[in-house]
Amino acid sequence: MDVIEYNQSFGDKESVDFIANVLDSKFHTCLWLDGEGSPCNQVLEAKDFNAHLRSTHGLTAPSGSYPCCWYGCSSLRGAQKRPGLERHVQEIHLEYRWPCGRCDQVFTRKANLKSHLAGCPYPGNGGNN
Ligand SMILES: [Zn+2]
Numbered sequence: 001m002d003v004i005e006y007n008q009s010f011g012d013k014e015s016v017d018f019i020a021n022v023l024d025s026k027f028h029t030c031l032w033l034d035g036e037g038s039p040c041n042q043v044l045e046a047k048d049f050n051a052h053l054r055s056t057h058g059l060t061a062p063s064g065s066y067p068c069c070w071y072g073c074s075s076l077r078g079a080q081k082r083p084g085l086e087r088h089v090q091e092i093h094l095e096y097r098w099p100c101g102r103c104d105q106v107f108t109r110k111a112n113l114k115s116h117l118a119g120c121p122y123p124g125n126g127g128n129n
């Protein structure tokens with residue numbers, strides 16, 4: 001797994017924004033299976049996947065439920081509401097990881113990193129305290 005190195009003098013918000021930027025601009029190959037069971041194979045920036053899933057793979061209804069059709073996916077059982085499925089794709093297939101810059105903990109969700117930062121036992125360098 002890649003560990004993102006980032007400027008230790010960043011404050012919490014800057015750190016989170018920086019990680020988001022790095023994750024969003026990574027390229028991934030879409031392995032969503034079409035009706036015939038062949039992977040899509042388009043290469044996209046991570047931030048474009050939601051729009052791509054909607055326009056190319058038919059996840060059109062905002063409140064619809066869809067199964068994950070990613071090649072080899074075994075971690076999602078049954079259909080999911082679209083927001084949950086999009087989060088699943090980010091976490092599992094696009095491998096979003098949110099490292100704390102102060103300790104060695106890594107989170108799968110931005111919200112979890114944010115709440116961790118509020119209580120991380122290691123002080124940030126941003127405030128120089
Ligand atoms: Zn695709």
Ligand SMILES: [Zn+2]
Pocket residue numbers: 068069070073074075076088089092093
């Ligand atoms: Zn999946």
Ligand SMILES: [Zn+2]
Pocket residue numbers: 100101102103104105116117120121122
């Ligand atoms: Zn921490």
